[in-house]
Amino acid sequence: MDTARNQPSLPAQAGVWKKGAYISLFVFILSFVYAFVRYNIVRNVPYDQIPFFISNKVFALSSVIIIGLSFVLGPLAKFWPQTFVPKLYLRKSLGVFGFGTAAVHAVISSSIISPAYYPDFFDAAGKINLIGETTLLFGILAFSIFLIVAVSSIPAIEEKMGMERWKSVQRFGYLAYFLVLLHVGVMDFKDWSDPEAYKYLLIPISLIASLFIIFVFLVRIFAGTFKKSP
Numbered sequence: 566m567d568t569a570r571n572q573p574s575l576p577a578q579a580g581v582w583k584k585g586a587y588i589s590l591f592v593f594i595l596s597f598v599y600a601f602v603r604y605n606i607v608r609n610v611p612y613d614q615i616p617f618f619i620s621n622k623v624f625a626l627s628s629v630i631i632i633g634l635s636f637v638l639g640p641l642a643k644f645w646p647q648t649f650v651p652k653l654y655l656r657k658s659l660g661v662f663g664f665g666t667a668a669v670h671a672v673i674s675s676s677i678i679s680p681a682y683y684p685d686f687f688d689a690a691g692k693i694n695l696i697g698e699t700t701l702l703f704g705i706l707a708f709s710i711f712l713i714v715a716v717s718s719i720p721a722i723e724e725k726m727g728m729e730r731w732k733s734v735q736r737f738g739y740l741a742y743f744l745v746l747l748h749v750g751v752m753d754f755k756d757w758s759d760p761e762a763y764k765y766l767l768i769p770i771s772l773i774a775s776l777f778i779i780f781v782f783l784v785r786i787f788a789g790t791f792k793k794s795p
């Protein structure tokens with residue numbers, strides 16, 4: 566969720582948001598098609614669960630990818646400056662759209678959390694079990710940190726904070742991203758070894774999200790060895 570300081574001029578701002586919106590929409594559509602095929606077609610989840618249950622997975626996966634793209638642009642600009650330095654301005658819009666998508670996921674999840682939807686998160690008495698409590702805690706912590714990072718990117722607040730303080734708050738975005746990895750890992754780790762989860766090679770959404778997060782961290786770690794920062 567890096568807010569790029571090398572912003573385009575004011576008249577170009579609308580175009581920046583438009584591009585970020587198009588990329589986010591593209592990611593959302595791809596995620597939707599994947600979830601639709603994996604759940605509605607292959608696993609026969611009824612179509613009437615598309616608006617909430619399935620779309621919640623789509624919002625969840627999209628947010629991971631969109632936020633990840635915003636995080637990975639900086640390192641990519643170190644490897645291929647000619648291609649990616651001109652794209653750095655997209656970091657802010659991708660961060661904001663990714664956060665918005667995560668917010669929708671958090672609201673939908675909170676409204677449908679129940680043994681009927683998520684039996685793995687509940688015990689026989691209907692209380693949230695250890696897996697449910699841990700996974701929800703990591704999700705809520707991640708979302709709270711993303712919220713602070715997003716608020717710090719509101720231009721008036723950003724200006725008041727000063728560059729150094731603003732940058733250190735932005736870095737907490739990585740902590741939040743790591744907490745998302747724990748959020749999805751705790752929830753689905755045991756299912757990743759189940760061959761049924763890989764029917765038609767359609768791997769679990771939680772695994773796609775985890776691999777993408779690990780990829781983003783690896784690229785950033787690798788890029789950390791380069792001295793010049795864009």
Ligand code: HEM
Pocket residue numbers: 618621622625626628629632667670671672674675678683701704705706707708711745748749753769770771772774
């Ligand atoms: C208040 C905060 C949050 C709550 C209550 C929450 C709750 C949930 C729940 C109940 C699920 C299970 C969904 C399902 O399997 O259908 C889930 C899955 C997931 N969440 Fe969250 N979450 C929160 C925050 C986040 C954030 C901030 C992100 C990412 C930026 C995120 C990403 C994911 C992903 C990728 C999945 C896996 C979806 C799947 O495998 O189908 N969550 N979350």
